[in-house]
Amino acid sequence: MRPPLSLQRLTSSFSNIQSASSWFEVYAAFSTSMILVRTAVNDFLPPAIRSFIISNLKSLFSRPRSRVSKIVTLQISDYWEVGQKNELYDAVKEYAPAKIRHEYNTLKIGKLQGKESIIFAVTSGQKFEDVFQEMKITWTFNHVKSQSSDNSSGNNHEKNMFVLSFDEKHREKVLENYIPYVLNKYKTMKEGEKVLKIHTRSGGWRATELKHPATFETLAMDPELKQAIIDDLDRFLRRKEFYKRVGKAWKRGYLFYGPPGTGKSSLVAAMANYLKFDVYDLQLSRVHSDSELETAVRTTANRSILVIEDIDCNEETHDRSRVQTVVLHSSQPYKRNAFSLSGLLNYIDGLWSSCGEERIIIFTTNYIEKLDPALLRPGRMDMHINLSYCKPHGFRTLALNYLGIHGGHHPELMEEIEGLLEKTEVTPAAVAEELMKNEDASIVLQGLVSFLKRKKMEDDEQEGVDDMQSVGDNVNLQKSKRAKVE
Numbered sequence: 001m002r003p004p005l006s007l008q009r010l011t012s013s014f015s016n017i018q019s020a021s022s023w024f025e026v027y028a029a030f031s032t033s034m035i036l037v038r039t040a041v042n043d044f045l046p047p048a049i050r051s052f053i054i055s056n057l058k059s060l061f062s063r064p065r066s067r068v069s070k071i072v073t074l075q076i077s078d079y080w081e082v083g084q085k086n087e088l089y090d091a092v093k094e095y096a097p098a099k100i101r102h103e104y105n106t107l108k109i110g111k112l113q114g115k116e117s118i119i120f121a122v123t124s125g126q127k128f129e130d131v132f133q134e135m136k137i138t139w140t141f142n143h144v145k146s147q148s149s150d151n152s153s154g155n156n157h158e159k160n161m162f163v164l165s166f167d168e169k170h171r172e173k174v175l176e177n178y179i180p181y182v183l184n185k186y187k188t189m190k191e192g193e194k195v196l197k198i199h200t201r202s203g204g205w206r207a208t209e210l211k212h213p214a215t216f217e218t219l220a221m222d223p224e225l226k227q228a229i230i231d232d233l234d235r236f237l238r239r240k241e242f243y244k245r246v247g248k249a250w251k252r253g254y255l256f257y258g259p260p261g262t263g264k265s266s267l268v269a270a271m272a273n274y275l276k277f278d279v280y281d282l283q284l285s286r287v288h289s290d291s292e293l294e295t296a297v298r299t300t301a302n303r304s305i306l307v308i309e310d311i312d313c314n315e316e317t318h319d320r321s322r323v324q325t326v327v328l329h330s331s332q333p334y335k336r337n338a339f340s341l342s343g344l345l346n347y348i349d350g351l352w353s354s355c356g357e358e359r360i361i362i363f364t365t366n367y368i369e370k371l372d373p374a375l376l377r378p379g380r381m382d383m384h385i386n387l388s389y390c391k392p393h394g395f396r397t398l399a400l401n402y403l404g405i406h407g408g409h410h411p412e413l414m415e416e417i418e419g420l421l422e423k424t425e426v427t428p429a430a431v432a433e434e435l436m437k438n439e440d441a442s443i444v445l446q447g448l449v450s451f452l453k454r455k456k457m458e459d460d461e462q463e464g465v466d467d468m469q470s471v472g473d474n475v476n477l478q479k480s481k482r483a484k485v486e
């Protein structure tokens with residue numbers, strides 16, 4: 001088929017452009033050809049195809065020549081290898097619902113037995129977006145069931161997987177910033193809801209849930225001392241780098257002393273609850289040798305508190321000038337309490353310091369005067385804390401905790417009680433017991449006044465007896481001196 005006349009002219013004119021009239025000829029031929037093409041397109045092509053071609057031509061000429069972005073993905077499955085849990089998966093599993101809790105379309109929801117709070121999880125196939133440092137990240141959760149390749153076993157494999165997609169230009173940022181950010185969020189979340197454990201020794205360490213409710217708010221003690229302890233703990237936690245720099249182990253040692261019922265155990269629990277540290281409770285009476293002590297200390301975890309209670313009850317920790325130290329060699333037969341004081345001190349200063357980090361050790365005693373001075377030497381324990389009898393400020397804390405009242409309520413009774421507490425030695429445990437005797441605050445406070453008055457009378461009488469005794473002792477001493485002279 002021959003081309004239309006105008007097109008023939010156009011081609012021949014291109015090969016022969018020499019003058020202005022030739023240029024005019026080309027223009028006329030081109031215009032005629034375009035009119036012809038347009039008419040043909042309008043007549044023969046349906047409107048839908050026409051607009052498709054036009055829009056594509058338009059975008060071809062108008063779009064800036066930008067890089068076509070490529071999406072890359074990371075797969076995070078629940079197990080890395082058989083039996084090896086993937087902690088990053090756990091982190092995303094916790095992070096994802098927290099991220100979309102306020103904008104979900106579907107969300108799995110439940111409550112576990114023994115837990116207070118409601119839990120959430122994303123469902124299979126669910127997609128959600130996250131924006132981090134101006135990067136857009138898309139997450140998809142998949143629960144996959146697959147038949148084992150060995151069909152005869154009939155085993156079904158289940159796999160859970162989060163797929164993370166993002167523009168390839170963010171590769172580095174995702175791995176270096178975003179993933180650590182998700183892991184960190186998870187760590188903080190876990191710390192917030194960590195169930196604390198108390199480990200006691202029976203063969204090895206046995207763990208049970210630590211349910212002691214004591215906190216610094218509920219502790220009845222001198223407010224300044226309380227604040228000093230909190231500050232000391234805060235300083236300890238944030239000084240990892242400092243300890244490293246000065247070449248000291250990242251540990252802190254405390255000695256709690258005071259009469260029974262003044263809150264030594266409560267303070268241990270308050271510290272554990274504050275720091276979210278597990279507690280290892282070591283009864284020295286159950287440790288039979290240096291090596292057993294070493295194993296017990298070595299097998300405690302980081303971020304924990306090792307408590308050695310009632311240290312005065314162990315003969316070996318008494319003043320060495322009064323007690324003969326017994327050292328047990330492994331060849332010797334079983335002997336109760338037969339580890340040495342030197343062993344104990346070594347583990348505090350040496351072994352305990354060199355194993356693990358972020359640890360606290362607490363010694364408690366009811367009788368500080370019975371302890372070997374070597375245990376009390378400056379530098380041995382970082383802080384000595386005296387838990388003492390209930391004084392007015394402590395009573396105010398207990399009254400608020402147990403009765404929900406403060407100074408403004410029952411002012412006369414409160415004042416009388418505070419006056420009596422200044423003159424009497426009563427433990428917070430004894431006061432707490434009185435405060436629990438009735439729900440009516442005024443009945444309880446009156447009961448406490450009577451209790452304190454009785455206690456004061458008993459103390460006065462005892463003081464009188466003691467005075468008489470010491471006078472008697474003096475008289476006897478003088479008599480025996482006279483007898484000796486005669």
Ligand SMILES: Nc1ncnc2c1ncn2[C@@H]1O[C@H](COP(=O)(O)OP(=O)(O)OP(=O)(O)O)[C@@H](O)[C@H]1O
Nearest residue numbers: 218219220259260261262263264265266428429432
């Ligand atoms: N300082 C305190 N603040 C609040 N409650 C206290 C305080 N001291 C004692 N209690 C109350 O008395 C109970 C017993 O106290 P706790 O066991 O802490 O004393 P303790 O000094 O460790 O005694 P022990 O030396 O006999 O082991 C606690 O459960 C708590 O209810």
